[in-house]
Amino acid sequence: MACVLPQEAHHDFTVIHTNGIHPVSVRFCGCNALLDNRKQLLRNMWFPATPINPQTVTTFSCLRQFQHFNCLGKLPAYDYYRGLQIMTESAQRTKVPDRYPVFLCSVVQWRHLKMCKRGGRGHAATGINGTALGELVVECPACPHPGKNLPTDWDRASPEEAFLYTMFFAIDANFRLRNRVVSNEYRSPILGDGWAYLVPSIPYREHLENYVSEREMGSCSGFAAMFLANLRNVTGLRSSGVGGVCCGRHRFWRKNGLGDLQEGERYCNIDFIFWCTIQGEEYLVIVISYDISCQWSINFWKRMADLDPKFNVKFTPNGVRFMVPKFHLRAHQTKCHTRFSFDYAPGCGATHGEVIEEGWAQSNKAAAQTKEMGPGSRAMTLDDIFGFHNWLNLEKLDQVLAKRLVNAVKEFEIHYQDFIQFDSGLEKTLGRPLLDEWKEKVLRWEQDHDEECPYEDESDNDKAQFKLRQLELLEDEQSALKEGVSGYASSPSGFIVQGIELQEAQRGVALFLVVNKTLTRTQQLDLAKRRSNLMKRLSEFRRSQDLLMPRLSQVISDDEMKHITDPDHSCPEKVPLYLPSDIPRLADRIHACVAKLPRIEANLREAEAQDALEGGILGSTRAAGVLRQIDIRIHSRKIRYRIAREALLRLRGCGKWEEALKPLLDEDVRRINERALTKEEQREREERIKRVGVEPDSDGEEFLIEEGIVSRVRGEGKRRLSWIWYRPDVSEDDPEFRDAICVEWCKSRARLQRWREEVLLLTEELGRMTDYALWKAEWWFQRFVGKEGMKGADIDPDLAEGLNSYAWQQANFQSQAAEQTLDKWGELTKHARSVLARNANLKTITVDVEDGEEEKLGVEREAEEDI
Known part of the structure; x- marks a missing residue:
């Protein structure tokens, strides 16, 4: 029925739809005073940009389409609107009115209202204003939530079952999600401040005002990610990045788990973000994965108590554990490798802690568009994008967990069989009491990391002969100085060490050129930097050489002397150093050098060779831990074993004896703590050898690394012990081998657990x-x-x-x-x-x-x- 009191809308009323931007003549119904123009538009699924006298509307389908395109493909609003504009003008051959600012305003409101609707706030008597902090997030249903998906007696679980209710967190900083000082909160207000994924801005700002002079965190990590923010220009930026927290096993962003960073990765930022996301929560155990946990954990409890005095009551020191993600851990100092490792942490399962990096990979696509947004638009966009990310995870989470479970059952069965055979073999060789002693050693270390670590082979650390010999020589020099013996301006042992390390750097550059025969521009720049560094180090070396080898020019030819007086700057890796060992004749060597310099080099070279044999230098890509002679003994018996087994097979035929005497493949002959190559690694290895045109050394060591290639490797969690070690011949006269067996038994047990x-x-x-x-x-x-x-x-x-x-x-x-x-x-x-x-x-x-x-x-x- 036609309206008897129609009301004309604005004369240039515009509708933004999925197929273009259209001027439309609109009449509102004036019969019902309770049904105002805004409600009439909403019932027609047209979203008005303003509640009073709307002139432009965007259809629900258009807003829904843009929201999905933006959250999934990170399509900027400008590109989407520009596409509608071009589509309209190319079809109608007329210029459409510019409604881009109105469209942006509608998008912000739409995101906010949809988030509130999905959170059920439209049903509550208190309405939107009654929304609590973090209430509008999409929660991870697989994480423990007391009162929602846990048994009523979960907090009284036995120590053996308590790990099932552990809450895993992953923390990291992202320096790509920057924001320039564009607009302000008056022109671009934040809607629903702190209702979803971002921390509440006002308390956060007040907290940061107390830490204006705080510097960013240090780290022992070689990645040094936290220093990258300072290396780039931060002038004109409101935010230099974002710190975030997600659940450490399923990659769901946490409520109030995201906050802006101002000057790098500071304690005050990460502390507040983490405190916000766990505020009011109750857990038995919290496991935190953070790439700089080794630094952040220091004084953690004191800083948390400053934020919330009740924090220490809710969470005890035994209830919060700090870990480093598996990929980042190897870049840390050796002392971190066991203390912060998921592989040796009871109750952590196969958690790797790197999930947050996968989450950043999705949000980083929005970095360009959010960098130029005002505070309100950016906050709403980030909340929407991270919420969409959680929703996508939720849709496929059951399949992801099921696939992981299938893999976990297979891995458990593999490592169960491996450990049982290894354990039973050692029991027959060493006896159960010694194995029980090793187990007690593991349990003591798990309770107190200050105890002796069962996963570290002490012989590895103690046998660094090169470093020990350096220390001995330096002590001898200091003792001589105390006794009144005149010294030199440069330390003799330091000079030799400097030369040995310089030779190693020269070999590195030469190897780089062998591997990369055709250089890209990036590789050319890298090569130029490495050669420049070599020349600086070479100049320093020559200054010391003038003092400690003052008569060198008298024992070498004029052509050789040119390498010292006029070195080839274009190829410093080829410049000879002329250490004492480079002088052939003994008499010339003694004449050229100050006293004892050749003997010092001989001592250091011997230690260097010992380290190389034991896997310290040549085996830098290999897990060190077993002495060289063990490997030699295995290789020498390989052929003998095969001949004997073939004869036994001919004499006895197939039988139960084959369970203990299996066919010995080449990949089975490996060190006790060396993993087997996967098929992918073997294929990549063959391709690299073929490309470079050289063979690896006789020990199978691979140093052929090409830029841009990252091999797929198995970590400690999936490493398998070769069956030849199931019944090792352990002698009382070989304590180092016994220690290596102990370490491997502990690691094998840890993998099974x-x-x-x-x-x-x-x-x-x-x-x-x-x-x-x-x-x-x-x-x-x-x-x-x-x-x-x-x-x-x-x-x-x-x-x-x-x-x-x-x-x-x-x-x-x-x-x-x-x-x-x-x-x-x-x-x-x-x-x-x-x-x-x-x-x-x-x-x-x-x-x-x-x-x-x-x-x-x-x-x-x-x-x-x-x-």
């Missing part, structure tokens, strides 16, 4: 997903109109119907999710528990872990005792 924990954690997480979905379904049912704390029955009937319909829809989604998770993965979790329980005669099951991909999981064996 971590995979066992991973299976238990994943089965628990899949169960928690079901429980969380059921809780969320009930939560939505409690949002119905008339329920406690919700809007009453006196509201508009049409509004009540819409609120109830939306709540019922969301509750139904959650109920279906719980049912589907249980139906799809119930059999898998049951099978995984049976594997851990060592049940006999398990059958093979087939699970659909990915669309179009099926994987069989079967373990068939007799019942075995628990370890």
Whole structure:
């Protein structure tokens, strides 16, 4: 029925839709005074840019489309609007009015309102104003949430089961999400400040005002990521980056877990962000993965107490554990490699701690557009993007966890069999009491890291002969000075060390040129820097050489002397150094050098050779820990073993004896703590050798590293011991070998324990997903109109119907999710528990872990005792 009181809209009323920007003639209905123009537009699914006398609207479908394109593909608003503009003008051949600022305003409001709607704030009696901090986030359903997906007695769990309720956090800083000083909070206000992923701005700003002069954190890490912010120009920036916290196993961004950084990665920033995300939470154990945990953990409790005096009450020092992500750990100092390692941390399973890097990879695509935004637009955009990221994770989380569980069960079975055979072999050789002693050593270290570490081979540290010999020579020089013996302006031992290290640097440049025969511009720049550094070091070396080899010019030819007086600056890696060992005749050597210099070089060269033999230098890419003669002994017996086994096979035929005397492959002949190459690594190794045209050395050491190539390698968690070590011949006269066996036994046990924990954690997480979905379904049912704390029955009937319909829809989604998770993965979790329980005669099951991909999981064996 036509309206009897139509009201003309603005004469140039504009509609922004998915197919263009259109001028439209609009008439509002004036019959119902309660139904104002804004409501009429919203009922037509047109979003008005202003509540009073709207002149421009954007259709819901257009806003929804842009929101998805922006969150997924990071398409900037300008590019999207410009595309609509060009599409319209090319079709109509007329210029459309500029409504870009209006479109931006509509997008910010749309993001905010949709986030509040999904959080159920439209149902609450207090409305949007009653929203709590962090309430609008998409939570991780697999993480522990007391009162939502945990049993009622979870806080009284036994020490053996308490790790199942551990909360894992991953912390990191991102210096790409910068923001320039554009606009201000008056022109671009923050909507819903602190309601989702960003920390509340006002308390955060007040906190930072107390730390204006604080410098950024130091680190022992070779990555030195925290220093990058200072290396770049920060002038004109409101924010030099973003610090973030996500759950450490599933990559869900945490509530109030993101905050701007001003001057690098400072304690005050990371402390406040972490405190915000755990404020009000209750956990038995917290595990924090942070690439500079070794520094951040120092004085952690004092800084947290300054933020919240109750923090120490909620979380005890035993309840908070600091780890370094696995990839970052190797760049840290040696002392960090075990103390902060996930591989040796009880209760951590196969957690690697690097998930936050994967999250940054998605958000970094929005760096260019958010850099030029005002405070409000940027905050709303980041909240929306991180929320969309969480939602995408949620949609596929059950399949991801199921696929991990399939892999974890397989890895557990592999490492169970490996450890059982290794353990039983050592028991026959060394006896159970010694193995129990090793186990007690591990347990003591797990309780107190100041105890002797069972995962470190002390012989490795003690046998660094080159460094020990340096120390001895320096002590001798100091003793001589104390006794009144005149010294030299440059230390003799320091001069030799300087020369040896300079030779190593020259070899590095020469090897770089062999590997990279055709240089890119980046490689050319790198080569120029390395050669320039070589020339500086060479000049310093020559100054010391003038003092300690004053008569060198008398024992070398004029042509050789030119290398000293006029070196080739274009190829410093080819310039001879003329150390004492480079002078052939003994008499000339004595004449050229100050007293004892040749003897000092001889001592250091001997130590250098010993280190090279024991894997200290030539084996820098290999896990060190076993003496060289062990490897030689194995290789010398390889052929003998094969001949004997072939003869035995001809004499006896196939039989049970083959379980102990397996075929000896080349890859089986490796050091006790050396892992086997994967197929991908073997293929890459062959391709690199073929490209470069040289063979690796006789020990199989690979130094052929090309820029831009990162080999796929297995870490400690998946390393397997070669079967030849299952029954090692351990002699009382070889304590270093026994120590190496102890370290490997402890590591093998740790790998088994971590995979066992991973299976238990994943089965628990899949169960928690079901429980969380059921809780969320009930939560939505409690949002119905008339329920406690919700809007009453006196509201508009049409509004009540819409609120109830939306709540019922969301509750139904959650109920279906719980049912589907249980139906799809119930059999898998049951099978995984049976594997851990060592049940006999398990059958093979087939699970659909990915669309179009099926994987069989079967373990068939007799019942075995628990370890």
